[in-house]
Amino acid sequence: xxxxxxxxxxxxxxxxxxxxxxxxxxxxxxxxxxxxxxxxxxxxxxxxxxxxxxxxxxxxxxxxxxxxxxxxxxxxxxxxxxxxxxxxxxxxxxxxxxxxxxxxxxxxxxxxxxxxxxxxxxxxxxxxxxxxxxxxxx
Amino acid sequence: xxxxxxxxxxxxxxxxxxxxxxxxxxxxxxxxxxxxxxxxxxxxxxxxxxxxxxxxxxxxxxxxxxxxxxxxxxxxxxxxxxxxxxxxxxxxxxxxxxxxxxxxxxxxxxxxxxxxxxxxxxxxxxxxxxxxxxxxxx
Amino acid sequence: xxxxxxxxxxxxxxxxxxxxxxxxxxxxxxxxxxxxxxxxxxxxxxxxxxxxxxxxxxxxxxxxxxxxxxxxxxxxxxxxxxxxxxxxxxxxxxxxxxxxxxxxxxxxxxxxxxxxxxxxxxxxxxxxxxxxxxxxxx
Amino acid sequence: xxxxxxxxxxxxxxxxxxxxxxxxxxxxxxxxxxxxxxxxxxxxxxxxxxxxxxxxxxxxxxxxxxxxxxxxxxxxxxxxxxxxxxxxxxxxxxxxxxxxxxxxxxxxxxxxxxxxxxxxxxxxxxxxxxxxxxxxxx
Amino acid sequence: xxxxxxxxxxxxxxxxxxxxxxxxxxxxxxxxxxxxxxxxxxxxxxxxxxxxxxxxxxxxxxxxxxxxxxxxxxxxxxxxxxxxxxxxxxxxxxxxxxxxxxxxxxxxxxxxxxxxxxxxxxxxxxxxxxxxxxxxxx
Amino acid sequence: xxxxxxxxxxxxxxxxxxxxxxxxxxxxxxxxxxxxxxxxxxxxxxxxxxxxxxxxxxxxxxxxxxxxxxxxxxxxxxxxxxxxxxxxxxxxxxxxxxxxxxxxxxxxxxxxxxxxxxxxxxxxxxxxxxxxxxxxxx
Numbered sequence: 001x002x003x004x005x006x007x008x009x010x011x012x013x014x015x016x017x018x019x020x021x022x023x024x025x026x027x028x029x030x031x032x033x034x035x036x037x038x039x040x041x042x043x044x045x046x047x048x049x050x051x052x053x054x055x056x057x058x059x060x061x062x063x064x065x066x067x068x069x070x071x072x073x074x075x076x077x078x079x080x081x082x083x084x085x086x087x088x089x090x091x092x093x094x095x096x097x098x099x100x101x102x103x104x105x106x107x108x109x110x111x112x113x114x115x116x117x118x119x120x121x122x123x124x125x126x127x128x129x130x131x132x133x134x135x136x137x138x
Numbered sequence: 139x140x141x142x143x144x145x146x147x148x149x150x151x152x153x154x155x156x157x158x159x160x161x162x163x164x165x166x167x168x169x170x171x172x173x174x175x176x177x178x179x180x181x182x183x184x185x186x187x188x189x190x191x192x193x194x195x196x197x198x199x200x201x202x203x204x205x206x207x208x209x210x211x212x213x214x215x216x217x218x219x220x221x222x223x224x225x226x227x228x229x230x231x232x233x234x235x236x237x238x239x240x241x242x243x244x245x246x247x248x249x250x251x252x253x254x255x256x257x258x259x260x261x262x263x264x265x266x267x268x269x270x271x272x273x274x275x276x
Numbered sequence: 277x278x279x280x281x282x283x284x285x286x287x288x289x290x291x292x293x294x295x296x297x298x299x300x301x302x303x304x305x306x307x308x309x310x311x312x313x314x315x316x317x318x319x320x321x322x323x324x325x326x327x328x329x330x331x332x333x334x335x336x337x338x339x340x341x342x343x344x345x346x347x348x349x350x351x352x353x354x355x356x357x358x359x360x361x362x363x364x365x366x367x368x369x370x371x372x373x374x375x376x377x378x379x380x381x382x383x384x385x386x387x388x389x390x391x392x393x394x395x396x397x398x399x400x401x402x403x404x405x406x407x408x409x410x411x412x413x414x
Numbered sequence: 415x416x417x418x419x420x421x422x423x424x425x426x427x428x429x430x431x432x433x434x435x436x437x438x439x440x441x442x443x444x445x446x447x448x449x450x451x452x453x454x455x456x457x458x459x460x461x462x463x464x465x466x467x468x469x470x471x472x473x474x475x476x477x478x479x480x481x482x483x484x485x486x487x488x489x490x491x492x493x494x495x496x497x498x499x500x501x502x503x504x505x506x507x508x509x510x511x512x513x514x515x516x517x518x519x520x521x522x523x524x525x526x527x528x529x530x531x532x533x534x535x536x537x538x539x540x541x542x543x544x545x546x547x548x549x550x551x552x
Numbered sequence: 553x554x555x556x557x558x559x560x561x562x563x564x565x566x567x568x569x570x571x572x573x574x575x576x577x578x579x580x581x582x583x584x585x586x587x588x589x590x591x592x593x594x595x596x597x598x599x600x601x602x603x604x605x606x607x608x609x610x611x612x613x614x615x616x617x618x619x620x621x622x623x624x625x626x627x628x629x630x631x632x633x634x635x636x637x638x639x640x641x642x643x644x645x646x647x648x649x650x651x652x653x654x655x656x657x658x659x660x661x662x663x664x665x666x667x668x669x670x671x672x673x674x675x676x677x678x679x680x681x682x683x684x685x686x687x688x689x690x
Numbered sequence: 691x692x693x694x695x696x697x698x699x700x701x702x703x704x705x706x707x708x709x710x711x712x713x714x715x716x717x718x719x720x721x722x723x724x725x726x727x728x729x730x731x732x733x734x735x736x737x738x739x740x741x742x743x744x745x746x747x748x749x750x751x752x753x754x755x756x757x758x759x760x761x762x763x764x765x766x767x768x769x770x771x772x773x774x775x776x777x778x779x780x781x782x783x784x785x786x787x788x789x790x791x792x793x794x795x796x797x798x799x800x801x802x803x804x805x806x807x808x809x810x811x812x813x814x815x816x817x818x819x820x821x822x823x824x825x826x827x828x
Contacts, residue, residue, distance in 0.1 A: 629768035
């Protein structure tokens with residue numbers, strides 16, 4: 001999108017929703033739906049800004065973005081809901097379960113063992129739902 | 139209170155409890171009760187210090203204090219129990235549901251989307267209990 | 277802005293810059309300029325998203341937004357650069373020095389004394405630059 | 415261990431497990447087991463590095479280490495699972511329930527009331543399971 | 553102090569200042585002085601509440617309180633000013649330089665290597681000022 | 691390394707130092723040196739554990755590890771010293787300046803604009819020292 005392309009707020013939402021569906025699948029949509037009666041604008045910003053404006057930029061691949069996201073969410077802590085979405089997203093864009101687990105293990109160096117354990121227990125839940133356990137390292 | 143007013147620890151507790159009842163209602167009292175067998179002094183400090191000494195200072199209105207509090211608790215993360223109390227408190231001192239939701243949305247700029255989503259889901263629960271959903275923006 | 281208003285990326289930037297100038301003044305612009313050779317898109321998002329999309333929403337007054345922002349930045353810690361901008365912004369939109377100090381004091385209840393001290397030392401610097409020290413409580 | 419002692423990865427694990435069993439008891443082992451199908455290396459690092467390398471150093475007593483650990487976990491927030499393990503550990507290495515509660519109360523000064531409340535509610539659960547409630551201050 | 557002892561705000565300040573002087577020495581007083589023109593009440597709360605009410609409770613020894621404090625401040629991050637005060641305090645109440653360094657090393661397990669490095673560099677500065685470098689482990 | 695390979699503490703240090711030199715270059719060594727009189731064991735753990743045990747695992751490429759690390763350090767905040775090392779490391783293992791900036795921009799979605807600005811200002815400093823400014827997006 002050049003700086004002169006004209007868009008409406010609705011256009012930006014629809015573009016974002018197409019990116020969200022590709023990356024996060026159903027789990028992302030469920031959060032946006034949950035926000036609709038309490039903060040529809042926050043739902044809009046998740047879709048139109050986070051996915052439409054930021055995720056779709058070509059400067060970093062979707063796989064690379066999920067590695068950064070896993071690092072941020074693990075470090076923040078208390079983001080189990082969002083980690084669930086983004087462990088799913090990580091698998092959707094091509095990271096293997098072993099790579100996801102290793103990214104969380106690697107985080108332990110920088111944000112400590114408890115945050116890494118908490119994030120790994122979320123990954124365990126998602127891997128279990130997708131019948132990917134036990135992970136293999138090959 | 140001037141610097142020379144004499145008070146007892148019990149006086150300060152009773153003064154704080156009257157402020158807590160006005161601002162937080164039952165939800166605040168439940169936390170103080172839950173602490174009574176494990177850390178009665180922490181319960182005392184919540185009442186006598188947080189509410190008695192700090193909340194009752196005239197330099198900032200109760201409504202303004204809740205805006206600051208919502209910002210702090212959203213940014214901290216992992217404070218769902220306390221946010222529940224303070225979303226209730228915010229409504230008790232005159233903030234509308236729309237203003238509460240907007241304060242949490244605004245926080246997203248500074249502490250990120252996941253913290254704002256987590257706080258908004260607590261607000262959704264409180265608004266639901268008080269039959270205030272869906273929020274209106276008027 | 278309705279969901280059907282057409283805008284360009286450039287329009288959104290210009291709208292955001294007019295809000296930023298009104299709220300943050302020169303200090304905000306200096307940060308955007310500092311980002312221009314390293315992350316022009318981050319500078320764009322500060323202007324077009326944070327100020328253009330979020331700050332200009334009528335659901336919360338500029339004064340109320342600064343109270344929330346002071347709470348978030350104090351709680352996050354390590355945001356001295358941003359607190360400098362937003363203590364200035366708080367004064368620009370009508371908060372008094374006494375109210376700013378009180379908001380930071382109030383934060384201590386929720387995020388602890390050290391974060392409140394750090395934020396207050398930034399406020400001291402800004403108040404000094406604007407010749408507002410010592411603050412009066414009247 | 416001198417810098418020239420030869421060890422295998424397995425030796426380091428077994429040494430760590432003997433420290434973990436002494437300090438954390440069953441609760442620590444349960445977390446390591448939960449990690450085994452998702453991140454066996456994280457489980458290994460908890461045992462071999464955290465307990466084998468770090469906990470067993472003589473420079474600080476086990477009781478002192480738990481005081482530091484309680485402070486860190488309370489401040490981090492969102493570490494309820496780990497606090498459960500370490501409140502148990504604190505009692506195992508000689509801290510009294512009153513000392514544990516006081517350490518969490520003391521943390522409130524530095525990281526705020528909500529983090530102290532959250533940690534105290536975990537302590538309440540552990541004290542209850544060990545039939546130590548109400549705590550006595552003698 | 554029983555719950556019926558009468559005190560004035562001034563009494564509580566003076567009691568707190570005597571504790572602060574014993575624990576923190578000059579470094580603590582300097583922070584209180586720095587706050588006097590911007591937030592005299594925050595300075596008052598540091599003295600009367602943090603030191604007068606909390607530090608002086610007999611349930612935990614001053615040495616134990618500093619171990620908890622070092623853990624909390626290391627985990628919070630961005631508290632270099634406060635860590636400077638409390639590394640000094642830790643030495644004042646009987647912790648050795650080796651024990652302080654070990655407490656910060658131990659924190660790395662729970663809050664990660666960067667926070668531990670940052671805190672250790674503050675300790676290095678304080679140890680240097682007190683001519684305690686290099687630390688000895690005996 | 692299999693679980694039966696025998697190593698000494700010195701072996702593990704030397705292995706780690708060879709990884710550290712390859713990834714972090716001089717900046718990493720300077721931090722280890724700075725720790726030598728205050729916490730030699732923390733310096734040892736940075737080298738032998740973080741680099742020797744964790745960084746050298748084949749489950750994730752060095753480039754991928756830096757993406758995770760940038761995410762974690764940006765989210766933590768207050769890690770300017772460590773971000774300086776790891777922005778350098780990121781460039782050393784093949785990330786372009788544009789990819790580094792984009793990773794920090796992406797983090798803003800999850801941990802907010804101020805953390806992203808702070809990290810980007812560190813990247814600006816490193817890029818300047820390496821004569822990589824202004825960054826190009828090609």
